[in-house]
Amino acid sequence: MTAATVAPGRQVGDGVRVTFPRVVHSEWVRFRSLRSSWVTLAITVLLLVGLAALSCWAREAHWPPRDPGEAASFNATLQAIGPGTFLAQLAVGVLGVLLVTGEYATGMVRATMAAVPRRVPVLLARGLVFASFMAAVLVPAVFVAFFVGQGLLASKNIDTTLHAPNALRVVFGAGLYLVAIGLLGMALGWVLRHTAGAITALFGLLFIVPLIIHFLPAPWPSNVTKWLPGGVGDSAGIAVWTPHPGTNSLGPWAGFGVLVLWAVVVFAVGAITLRRRDV
Amino acid sequence: MIEMTGLTKRYGDKTAVDGLTVGVRPGVVTGFLGPNGAGKSTTMRLIVGLDRPTRGTVTVNGKRYDEMAAPLHEVGALLEARSVHSGRSARNHLLALAASHGLGAARVDYLLELVGLTEVARKRVGAFSLGMGQRLGIAAALLGDPAVLLFDEPANGLDPEGIRWIRQLLRRLADDGRTVFVSSHVMSEMALIADHLVVIGRGRLIADLPVDEFVRRGTRHQVRVRSPRLGDLVALLQGPDVVVRPDGDGAAEVDGMTSEAIGELAASHGIALHELSPLTASLEDAYMELTGGAVEYHAEVAE
Numbered sequence: 001m002t003a004a005t006v007a008p009g010r011q012v013g014d015g016v017r018v019t020f021p022r023v024v025h026s027e028w029v030r031f032r033s034l035r036s037s038w039v040t041l042a043i044t045v046l047l048l049v050g051l052a053a054l055s056c057w058a059r060e061a062h063w064p065p066r067d068p069g070e071a072a073s074f075n076a077t078l079q080a081i082g083p084g085t086f087l088a089q090l091a092v093g094v095l096g097v098l099l100v101t102g103e104y105a106t107g108m109v110r111a112t113m114a115a116v117p118r119r120v121p122v123l124l125a126r127g128l129v130f131a132s133f134m135a136a137v138l139v140p141a142v143f144v145a146f147f148v149g150q151g152l153l154a155s156k157n158i159d160t161t162l163h164a165p166n167a168l169r170v171v172f173g174a175g176l177y178l179v180a181i182g183l184l185g186m187a188l189g190w191v192l193r194h195t196a197g198a199i200t201a202l203f204g205l206l207f208i209v210p211l212i213i214h215f216l217p218a219p220w221p222s223n224v225t226k227w228l229p230g231g232v233g234d235s236a237g238i239a240v241w242t243p244h245p246g247t248n249s250l251g252p253w254a255g256f257g258v259l260v261l262w263a264v265v266v267f268a269v270g271a272i273t274l275r276r277r278d279v
Numbered sequence: 280m281i282e283m284t285g286l287t288k289r290y291g292d293k294t295a296v297d298g299l300t301v302g303v304r305p306g307v308v309t310g311f312l313g314p315n316g317a318g319k320s321t322t323m324r325l326i327v328g329l330d331r332p333t334r335g336t337v338t339v340n341g342k343r344y345d346e347m348a349a350p351l352h353e354v355g356a357l358l359e360a361r362s363v364h365s366g367r368s369a370r371n372h373l374l375a376l377a378a379s380h381g382l383g384a385a386r387v388d389y390l391l392e393l394v395g396l397t398e399v400a401r402k403r404v405g406a407f408s409l410g411m412g413q414r415l416g417i418a419a420a421l422l423g424d425p426a427v428l429l430f431d432e433p434a435n436g437l438d439p440e441g442i443r444w445i446r447q448l449l450r451r452l453a454d455d456g457r458t459v460f461v462s463s464h465v466m467s468e469m470a471l472i473a474d475h476l477v478v479i480g481r482g483r484l485i486a487d488l489p490v491d492e493f494v495r496r497g498t499r500h501q502v503r504v505r506s507p508r509l510g511d512l513v514a515l516l517q518g519p520d521v522v523v524r525p526d527g528d529g530a531a532e533v534d535g536m537t538s539e540a541i542g543e544l545a546a547s548h549g550i551a552l553h554e555l556s557p558l559t560a561s562l563e564d565a566y567m568e569l570t571g572g573a574v575e576y577h578a579e580v581a582e
Contacts, residue, residue, distance in 0.1 A: 012424040016380050017349040026378035033371035034364070108364040110329055111372075111419060114356055115379045117328040117345040279329040 018116055023125040026115075031099070031129050040095040041134075044178070045141045047091065048084035052145035055083045056152040063156045075243050076160035077167045080149020081142055085174040085241060089181045089230070092134060093202045096185030099130060101195040113279045120271050123190055127183060127267065134182050139175030146171045166243045169252060173240035176256060180237065181206075181230060183263040190270025206231030222248040226255070229262040236262075280305055280458055281326060281427060285335035288321050288482075295321040297482035298335065303460045305426070308453045310473030310490070311462035314570055318482040319462040320359045323431045326460075327356045339427050351380050351423030357416040359431035359462075365405030369396050369415050372404060373422060380423055390418040409436025417445070427458040434468060446472050466566040470494070480570045502538045504545075505530040505554035512550050516541065530554060 031037050059079055065071050103109040116122050146162075153159035162168045185202050192198040210232040213224050222234070226249045230237030239245040239255030250258060281303040288296040296318040303309045313319050324330040326337050328344035336343070339354050347353050363372050373387040391400045394414040399407070404415065413436050420428060430449070434442045449472055453459045463469050469476065469490070476493050478486040486493065506512050506529075513523050513531060522534040533541060538557045545552050 012352065012382060012386065016352045016382060016423060018379055019381070022379050022381050026375050029371065029375040029378050030364075030367070033367050033375065035366060102366070103364060106364045106366075107360050107362045108367075108372075110358055110360065110362040111376060113329060114327045114354075114358075114362075115351055115376050117347065117350050278324075278331060 018118075018121075020121055020125065023116055023121045024128060027122070027125040027129040030126075031133065034099075034102075036098060036102070037095065040091055040098075041137055044088045044091045044095075044138065045144075047088045048081070048138070048141045048145040049148055051084035051087060052080040052149040053152060056080055056149035060153050060156045060158065063158060074158070076150065076153050076158055077146065077164065077170050078241075078243055079153065080146050081171060081174050081241070084145050085142065085178065088138070088178055089206070090203075092138070092178050092182035093185035093206075094199055096130065096182040096187075097189040097195060097198040097202060099126060100186055100189030101193060101198055104193045105195060109279055119274045123267070123271055123274055127186060130186055131179055131183055134179045135175070138178045139172065142171055142175040142178075170241050170243055173252060173256065177230065177237050177241050177259070180256070180259045180263055184229060184259075184266060187263055187266035187270050191266060191273055205229060206235075210235060226250050227258060229259045280341075281337065281339050281460060282341075283322070283326075283335065283337045286322070286325060286332055286337050287334040288318075288325055288330060289333045294482050296325065296332075299479065299482075299484055300335075301477050301484060301487055303458055303477070304475070305458040306453060306456050307474040308449050308459045308461060308472055309475045309477060310469040311460055311477050311479070312466065312469050312566070313462075313464065313479040313485075315464050317464075317479045317570075319464075319479065320431055321482075322479075323356065323358060323429050323460075323462065326429060327354060327358075329358075349380055349423065351376070351425060353423075353425055354427045354429065355420035355423060355425040356429040357413070357420045357431060357433055358429075359435070361412055361416070362419075363404045363412065363415060365403065367404055368401045369404055369407070369418075370400040372415065373418060376419055377422055382422065386422065390421055393421070394418045410438060410441055413437055413441075417448070425457070428452055428460070430459070430461040432462055432464070434463065434465075442468075478566075478569060485569055501558040502533045502536065502541055503530055503554060503556050503558055504533060504541055504552060506545070506550055506552050508550050511548070512545060512552075515544055515548060515550075532558070 056079055059074075103112060112122055113119055150159040150161070160167055162171065185198065188198040188201050192201060206229065210225055210228055213221050225232065225234045226236060228235040232238065234246060234249040236250050236255040236258035239249050240252045242249070242252070245252060245255065249255060283299045283301045286296055286299040287294070299322065311319055311322070321330065325332055326339065326344065342353070344350060344354065367375070370387060370391060373390065374384065377383065377387050388397070391397045394417050396411065396414055396418065399411065404412065407415065413433065417430075417433065420430070433445050437445060449459050449461060453474070461472060473490050475489050476486065477484070504512065509525065509529060509531060513525065516523050516533060516536065518535070520535040523531050525531040538555050542552065542555055
């Protein structure tokens with residue numbers, strides 16, 4: 001034990017108070033000081049770039065395909081970014097969940113909410129920090145995946161450029177999609193507070209619900225699926241990184257808007273839960 | 280200054296805190312005593328706004344906790360349950376909390392030094408012992424240099440040296456003029472630390488009084504005397520504050536006189552004593568007696 005003592009009188013000045021920028025700073029310190037943040041984002045980037053390379057290498061090695069229909073539906077942009085984005089959404093969704101439920105599981109949330117008893121600024125700041133950081137890392141990562149993929153496809157002259165129709169929107173849209181799915185996971189974390197429950201809810205919403213709807217009689221599947229946040233082909237979120245959205249789905253930006261709306265609504269439910277329930 | 284007025288918290292149909300009206304004053308260490316499950320931790324959670332009261336109010340320095348502009352500057356709390364992310368280092372944990380109030384690394388490092396965690400500041404908290412976790416919680420409580428401090432079972436997991444250290448720390452904080460509210464379920468610990476006691480059982484206030492008075496009230500002086508001339512002795516012992524109960528076996532229990540006084544009296548009258556033994560009830564006994572009816576779960580003692 002040291003000989004240090006608590007000096008009499010007050011040691012910290014009058015400038016000490018909670019402000020939103022300070023809460024954001026606090027959230028940034030939290031985010032960067034957890035190993036899981038960095039590991040998960042590294043895995044996400046690896047998935048994006050690695051699967052782009054794998055998918056494009058496999059494609060050009062077996063080009064032209066035996067089935068002419070396969071050649072007709074080939075899209076060099078999607079070939080590069082599609083598989084990586086599909087798997088990366090799982091990683092960012094789980095990270096979003098964990099950034100909230102990890103505090104509930106360890107008890108950290110008690111210290112957090114004692115420091116910021118209005119609570120909702122914490123939710124907003126954490127969303128802001130997570131979204132900014134994901135956007136700064138994942139949007140460029142999808143572009144890298146695109147270029148890596150095109151580099152491999154170039155050996156069979158089946159590569160494309162960002163100037164091709166829809167290519168820039170699809171590549172950029174995939175990055176935005178991942179940011180929104182991460183936020184949806186985080187929002188579910190605030191509502192449900194338990195890691196397993198929130199991950200189940202997220203994956204259920206993305207994959208199980210569309211599957212169930214798929215088995216409903218027409219016109220249910222085509223009318224409902226396009227309003228779902230993401231996960232499957234015709235859902236709202238996928239449209240923004242689909243070169244030619246189908247007739248059963250919303251347009252790219254309308255679809256992305258619906259996905260963002262999902263995240264915003266679940267965040268709002270999370271904020272109400274946070275204000276009303278005991279920590 | 281902490282003020283609770285009719286503070287009540289129910290979880291479902293279970294009442295954890297039941298109409299507490301208590302004022303906790305600055306400049307003294309106030310012990311918060313009660314058996315396990317009496318509602319101490321719930322009360323602490325209510326003070327720092329983690330739980331909302333079902334009825335009643337609690338304010339600190341006249342303010343509701345969730346209306347404070349700088350809560351860590353007003354109230355510091357070491358809660359009983361661990362409140363640290365196990366994946367973060369001690370230093371980063373404190374930095375994150377400090378950042379929300381605009382406090383920087385200098386303050387964090389000072390507190391790490393104060394609680395003796397400087398050497399392990401960059402280790403993951405998940406690997407900390409109970410005692411180290413407790414020290415980190417104390418550092419977090421002191422972060423904003425608050426005027427009011429809550430410590431829920433601070434001695435948990437500390438070694439004897441650590442317990443002495445926390446006792447001295449609490450004393451210094453109170454001597455600084457701060458409000459120090461410290462809970463425990465162990466009476467003997469409280470007798471050493473606290474100036475004032477708030478005792479609860481099953482969520483209800485049982486006692487709110489200075490430790491001295493608690494000790495005086497709780498410690499009865501009884502003396503057992505045995506003498507061949509017991510009848511003569513009993514006649515001499517009669518007085519307004521003295522109660523004598525012969526046990527029919529040549530001995531008697533005397534209430535209200537010290538063993539010295541009885542011995543002198545017997546000697547001055549030439550009465551031989553075969554036994555003269557003080558029967559002193561301990562603080563622990565007084566506490567047990569006080570809270571006996573309010574213990575949530577009784578253990579059966581096998582004979």
